[in-house]
Amino acid sequence: MSDLVEAQAVAAGADAATAPALDPDTAAPTPRRRGRELVDLVGPALAFCVFVGFWYVMHYWALRAIWDKPDFLVPPPHTVINEAFVDTERLTEMLRATRFTAYISLIGLGIAILVGTILAVAMAQARWLERSAWPYLVALQAIPVIALTPLIGSIWGTGPVGRIVVCVLIAMFPIVANTLFGLLSADRGQHDLFTLRNASRSTRMFRLQFPAALPAIFAGYRIAAGLSVIGAIVGELFFRRGEKGIGILLADYRSQNQVPEAYGAMILTAALGIALFVAFGWLAQLIVGKWHESTRKTG
Amino acid sequence: MTETSTTHSHHDPTMPPAAVSSDAVLSFDHVSMTFPDGTHAVDDVSFSVRPGEFVTVVGPSGCGKSTLLRVAAGLEHETAGSVAVNRSELGYVFQDATLLQWRTVRRNVALFAELDGMARPERERRVDEKLSLVNLDGFADKYPRQLSGGMRMRASLARSLVMDPLIFLFDEPFGALDQITRERLNSELLELFARQGFGALFITHSIAEAVFLSTRVLVMSARPGRIVAAFDVPFAPSRSPELRFDPQFAELSGEVSQALRGAHS
Numbered sequence A: 001m002s003d004l005v006e007a008q009a010v011a012a013g014a015d016a017a018t019a020p021a022l023d024p025d026t027a028a029p030t031p032r033r034r035g036r037e038l039v040d041l042v043g044p045a046l047a048f049c050v051f052v053g054f055w056y057v058m059h060y061w062a063l064r065a066i067w068d069k070p071d072f073l074v075p076p077p078h079t080v081i082n083e084a085f086v087d088t089e090r091l092t093e094m095l096r097a098t099r100f101t102a103y104i105s106l107i108g109l110g111i112a113i114l115v116g117t118i119l120a121v122a123m124a125q126a127r128w129l130e131r132s133a134w135p136y137l138v139a140l141q142a143i144p145v146i147a148l149t150p151l152i153g154s155i156w157g158t159g160p161v162g163r164i165v166v167c168v169l170i171a172m173f174p175i176v177a178n179t180l181f182g183l184l185s186a187d188r189g190q191h192d193l194f195t196l197r198n199a200s201r202s203t204r205m206f207r208l209q210f211p212a213a214l215p216a217i218f219a220g221y222r223i224a225a226g227l228s229v230i231g232a233i234v235g236e237l238f239f240r241r242g243e244k245g246i247g248i249l250l251a252d253y254r255s256q257n258q259v260p261e262a263y264g265a266m267i268l269t270a271a272l273g274i275a276l277f278v279a280f281g282w283l284a285q286l287i288v289g290k291w292h293e294s295t296r297k298t299g
Numbered sequence B: 001m002t003e004t005s006t007t008h009s010h011h012d013p014t015m016p017p018a019a020v021s022s023d024a025v026l027s028f029d030h031v032s033m034t035f036p037d038g039t040h041a042v043d044d045v046s047f048s049v050r051p052g053e054f055v056t057v058v059g060p061s062g063c064g065k066s067t068l069l070r071v072a073a074g075l076e077h078e079t080a081g082s083v084a085v086n087r088s089e090l091g092y093v094f095q096d097a098t099l100l101q102w103r104t105v106r107r108n109v110a111l112f113a114e115l116d117g118m119a120r121p122e123r124e125r126r127v128d129e130k131l132s133l134v135n136l137d138g139f140a141d142k143y144p145r146q147l148s149g150g151m152r153m154r155a156s157l158a159r160s161l162v163m164d165p166l167i168f169l170f171d172e173p174f175g176a177l178d179q180i181t182r183e184r185l186n187s188e189l190l191e192l193f194a195r196q197g198f199g200a201l202f203i204t205h206s207i208a209e210a211v212f213l214s215t216r217v218l219v220m221s222a223r224p225g226r227i228v229a230a231f232d233v234p235f236a237p238s239r240s241p242e243l244r245f246d247p248q249f250a251e252l253s254g255e256v257s258q259a260l261r262g263a264h265s
Helices: A002-018 A031-065 A077-086 A088-125 A127-142 A145-156 A160-184 A188-196 A201-239 A246-255 A259-288 B002-007 B065-073 B105-109 B111-115 B120-133 B149-161 B179-196 B207-213 B241-245 B247-264
Strands: B026-034 B040-049 B054-058 B080-085 B090-093 B167-171 B199-204 B216-220 B227-232
Touching: A031 A077, A077 A088, A077 A259, A088 A127, A088 A160, A088 A201, A088 A246, A088 A259, A127 A160, A145 A160, A145 A201, A160 A201, A188 A201, A188 B090, A188 B111, A201 A246, A201 A259, A246 A259, B026 B065, B040 B065, B040 B080, B040 B199, B040 B227, B054 B065, B054 B207, B065 B080, B065 B090, B065 B167, B065 B199, B090 B149, B105 B111, B105 B120, B105 B149, B111 B120, B111 B149, B120 B149, B149 B179, B179 B207, B199 B207, B207 B241, B207 B247, B216 B247, B227 B247, B241 B247
Parallel strands: B054 B199, B054 B216, B090 B167, B167 B199
Antiparallel strands: B026 B040, B026 B080, B216 B227
């Protein structure tokens, strides 16, 4: 009983000691901030543990107990690592394939950025073009790219060209939509500044609308980067011929019942998408981070 | 209403010959402005601003004060009457500072000069000069989001000062600032005005600000806005903040206030 009382007193004392530190004015860079940094680490670490735990539960219990399915459908993480990543020959094979897929998606993304940005700039300049082109862009977005893939394969082949076309088609829409939105949302008062000095349309575009749109443009590029990886994989999965990208490897492993290897390939695919996403976040931070308030690292 | 409210003004603003003079840097001649949606914003306004004159327009919210400035600057077009002004020598300070958030203070201040194609050495010389004139020397390489509201307004002021304008338009520039900052900027503006010798047309809600800054105060009626009263401000050009507690200042403020109340009804 007396122990308990003592413990409460200690706790109260500790409260009193930490109370001033909670005032942001008196304790600028100290315990509170460190506490927040700790929370920033603990959250993701906890989420990762839950994720891995869920994965194990699927393998050792849920698949059989709930769905009455064989447990090899979800091999445990350590098996995936052993089969896919520890064996250097296999790893080399997968990395080479991933590099090829990265190459395809980057070319596709580059083309989509070039064409999409130019198209958006033109649409922002000419209202008739915006009104005429917009429905087709939305339609392009609405048609599942997988439905167009066979057609693309027949026209441009199942090699790099056909796959790049798939990437461009899937990555184009967010680029055009975000860029156009950004270009048209420059502040009215800022437009007045340019009107006061009789600025030409191109001056207005390149000194006002384009810089004002940069945060939105980068948000679009970031989404498009992830989509272009998906485009490259979809092309490979569907065509299943030609140069071996990670998608073809994935299909091969699956058809040969090499389930852990297939999971390894999926992890690499995700890693590729994440890498591009992060790279564009970093680029945005570099270019607009100095002046744009809401550029926060979410990558 | 117009007739009765002009009776207590110091002179009659509806008399065009006195208002439209030849040496004016800005003059409105029977200007009316109706928006395409039918909103009648400005009705038959005539007055002019001469060099060294500081004219302030006060009036109820939405009475067309800002529209008057926008017409003067060519951002809107009058639907009747005419405006005489040299727009290449016109400065404009907006309600919010309208700085370009991706440019540093220095490059924001350079904007108008850049758009006008001023040669770089001349531009840079003037930008440095005006930055120190508004006390922003130390902040030239900061971005707008790193500045306080008062500093942003100073940068906005410097941006127009670079053009050495003959006529300066102010659209309620200090409305969003706290009282202390506002009064300090009032004094700084007066000093600038005395030193640079431009003509000014200033819009505000604050009667005290109007009387403190101006050589002449015009009162505008509710929409459609017309000038219903005019007051000459007799104080010397250099004014200390204590002027606000002068009995004559209070008396004049009271008269403007009364005219403004009349304009509301």
